[in-house]
Amino acid sequence: MELLSLLFLLFAAVALTAAVLVLLSRNPVHSVLFMLLTFVNVAAMFVLLQAEFIAVIQILVYSGAILVLFLFVVMLLAGGERPLPVLNQPLQAPAAVIVGLVLVSELVLVVLTSTVGGGRKGPDTPERIAAVGGNIEALGRQLYTTWLLPFEIASVLLLVAAVGAIYLAKEDL
């Protein structure tokens, strides 16, 4: 088996194991750190897919910003030391695992039996991307031409979210 497939299997195994450990950890700080491991491995997978810019923003935004935000909130929350029982109801865990197994088997069945590989090919072949100057240049050109209006709307969304977060974090809400 060639190197890239082996690397994929390694990243996938570590990411899935860490994702399961996110759920099994009693301490939320451990959950956040296991989630960091998952996100870094998913970023490595994006590099395998030749999506370098996505890999970088995965590290910067998810691992850097969002997880640090989670860690701060874990620190600020009252009653963080008191460990909660993991389960809500006695029947809830088996039922959830059964639902999960049904869902994952359905998804894998669809992936393996349907013609997901079909479809019309787009214009952005690896040669075209290399001719523009690489993944980041090609993505930037599309983001600022084809996707300019969604890009501006996303910036307004971030502004609204920042204002909302500041309002919600006020002491006397």
Add this chain to the structure above:
Amino acid sequence: MTPPLEWYLTFSAALFTIGLVGVLVRRHVLVIFMSVELMLNACNVALVAFGRHLDTLAGQNFVVFVVTVAAAEAAVGLGIILALARHKDTVDVGEMDMLKQ
């Protein structure tokens, strides 16, 4: 030669399911929120894998917007969690039932 598309989609399905089971099983409000982020990340993997397979950058452009929305959602969601925890003095979603009363 890169791994086939099916491998990425299977990985994405597994990661999404782990996130779903996390939302259903855990009662710590932060861990539930983290599971939602896991599901968003699973969708990102599928989008980038499809984009790579179909020779288009649209998938990666979508992921840029998904990450933006995830960041906004994390900021507002964690603000709500902080306000809720200050109001109710608990992180157990089973006790957050103000709408029922």
